Amino acid sequence: MAKHIKTRLTEAGRQYAEHGIVNPAIYNASTVTFETVAALEAATQNPLDGVYYGRYGTPTVFAFEEAVASLEGGFSRAVATSSGLAAIAVTLLTYLKQGDELLMVDTVYGPTRGFCDTVLANMGITTRYYDPDVGEGVSALFSPQTRLVFMESPGSLTFEMQDVKAITAAAKAHNIITVIDNTWATPLFYRPIEHGVDVVIHAATKYLVGHADAMLGVICCSDESHFLPLKKTAIRLGNCPGSEACYLGLRGLRTLSARLQQHQQHALEVASWLQQQEAVAEVWYPALAGTRGHEIWSRDYEGATGLLGARLHTNSKAALAAMLDGLEHFGLGYSWGGYESLALPTLGGIQRSVTGVPATQTLRLHIGLESPQDLIEDLAAGFERLALSA
Ligand SMILES: Cc1ncc(COP(=O)(O)O)c(C=O)c1O
Known part of the structure; x- marks a missing residue:
C-alpha cells in the first residue's frame, strides 16, 4: 500500500544518509575519482544515481530529487534545477523547437512570460497566450504546430484557477504535452500527475525550502520517457543546483x-x-x-x-x-x-x-x-x- 504523503514527506530520500545520521550529508563536490576504469564507466552510464562529476549531481541532489518525485507520485526521480525559473526554461527547451507553438496561460508568472517572449521567440518558437478560464475550450486553440500547453494555477498575482483536468484531457486527445507550475499548491495539496499532467514544475525556493534562504527548482514527470530528455536538457544547459540548496530543500520538506x-x-x-x-x-x-x-x-x-x-x-x-x-x-x-x-x-x-x-x-x-x-x-x-x- 502506498504510504501517506505525510509519511513520505518525513522519510523520502533518507536512504542517502550514512552512518546512522538522520539527514543526508551536504556533498560539496566537483571531482569524483575511481579505482578502476570499469567503475568509472559504470558510474557514467547510470543516469539516475551515477556520481562521477559534480554537475551531474551528488547524493544530496539525488536525495532531494527522489523525495520530491515520491510526493508528486509520477516517475521515481525528478530533475533539480538552480531556480524555479531554470526548471521552467529547461522544460520548455526540452520539448519545443523552431516552428513549434506553445500555448501559455495569460496569468503566468512574469519571468516565464519574459522567457517565452525573448529566448523562445528568438528561436522561432511562437507563444500564444490563452485565457485561464478556457477549460475544455482549449481544443479550439490547437493548431498543427501546437506542441505544449503550459498551466499555472492559481495564476500569478490575480489567482485565477484553471480547470486542469479539462485542459489536460483535451491536450491528451491531441498528443499535446501538458506542463503545470504547481508552486502555489505544493504536492501536499495538489498532485497534477494524478490528474493526467505530464510535467510538474516547482519553484522550490518557495514552500519546499520554506525559510527564504535558498534558490531551487525541481521538475517532476509522469514517466521515464519524460525524465530522460528533461535530465539531458538540464545537463546540456549546464544546470547545476548546489548541494547546499538541495539539502535545504530536503530539510524544508520534513516540516x-x-x-x-x-x-x-x-x-x-x-x-x-x-x-x-x-x-x-x-x-x-x-x-x-x-x-x-x-x-x-x-x-x-x-x-x-x-x-x-x-x-x-x-x-x-x-x-x-x-x-x-x-x-x-x-x-x-x-x-x-x-x-x-x-x-x-x-x-x-x-x-x-x-x-x-x-x-x-x-x-x-x-x-x-x-x-x-x-x-x-x-x-x-x-x-x-x-x-x-x-
Ligand atoms: C509561480 C512561480 N513560479 C516560478 C517562480 C520562479 O522561481 P525562482 O524565483 O526560484 O526562479 C516564481 C517566483 O516567484 C513563482 O512565483
Whole structure:
C-alpha cells in the first residue's frame, strides 16, 4: 500500500544518509575519482544515481530529487534545477523547437512570460497566450504546430484557477504535452500527475525550502520517457543546483505539512477579514467561499497555502504606498513561501495579453506563521493610513 504523503514527506530520500545520521550529508563536490576504469564507466552510464562529476549531481541532489518525485507520485526521480525559473526554461527547451507553438496561460508568472517572449521567440518558437478560464475550450486553440500547453494555477498575482483536468484531457486527445507550475499548491495539496499532467514544475525556493534562504527548482514527470530528455536538457544547459540548496530543500520538506497547515489557517483568517473591509473590492484566495476559483479549488485541491491577493477600491498608488510603507509585520518583498509575512503592490507588474488588467490598485500578501491577530491589526492600521491619504 502506498504510504501517506505525510509519511513520505518525513522519510523520502533518507536512504542517502550514512552512518546512522538522520539527514543526508551536504556533498560539496566537483571531482569524483575511481579505482578502476570499469567503475568509472559504470558510474557514467547510470543516469539516475551515477556520481562521477559534480554537475551531474551528488547524493544530496539525488536525495532531494527522489523525495520530491515520491510526493508528486509520477516517475521515481525528478530533475533539480538552480531556480524555479531554470526548471521552467529547461522544460520548455526540452520539448519545443523552431516552428513549434506553445500555448501559455495569460496569468503566468512574469519571468516565464519574459522567457517565452525573448529566448523562445528568438528561436522561432511562437507563444500564444490563452485565457485561464478556457477549460475544455482549449481544443479550439490547437493548431498543427501546437506542441505544449503550459498551466499555472492559481495564476500569478490575480489567482485565477484553471480547470486542469479539462485542459489536460483535451491536450491528451491531441498528443499535446501538458506542463503545470504547481508552486502555489505544493504536492501536499495538489498532485497534477494524478490528474493526467505530464510535467510538474516547482519553484522550490518557495514552500519546499520554506525559510527564504535558498534558490531551487525541481521538475517532476509522469514517466521515464519524460525524465530522460528533461535530465539531458538540464545537463546540456549546464544546470547545476548546489548541494547546499538541495539539502535545504530536503530539510524544508520534513516540516512542510506542519507549516502549510498553519499558513492555510492564518491565510483563511486574514482573507475572511479582508473580505469585510471597506477598502477592499475583491479578495483572491481560492480556499475562501465566494472568491474566484473556489469551485475548482474545492473539487481538485486538498488545501491552500499562504499566498493571496486583493483588489482595492482606490486607484491611488500613493494611498496603497501609505498603507504598505507603515506595516510592522509584513516585509515588502517579491518572494513568498518562507515562514514570514510579506506584502507587495502588484498592479504595475500585471502583464496580460488576452485578459484584462485590473482597473484599480492590487496587492499580494504572503501570510506567514506570525499570529494572524497581529497581522490583522497591522493591516487594519494600514487601511486607516490608506483612508487618510486617499
Ligand atoms: C509561480 C512561480 N513560479 C516560478 C517562480 C520562479 O522561481 P525562482 O524565483 O526560484 O526562479 C516564481 C517566483 O516567484 C513563482 O512565483
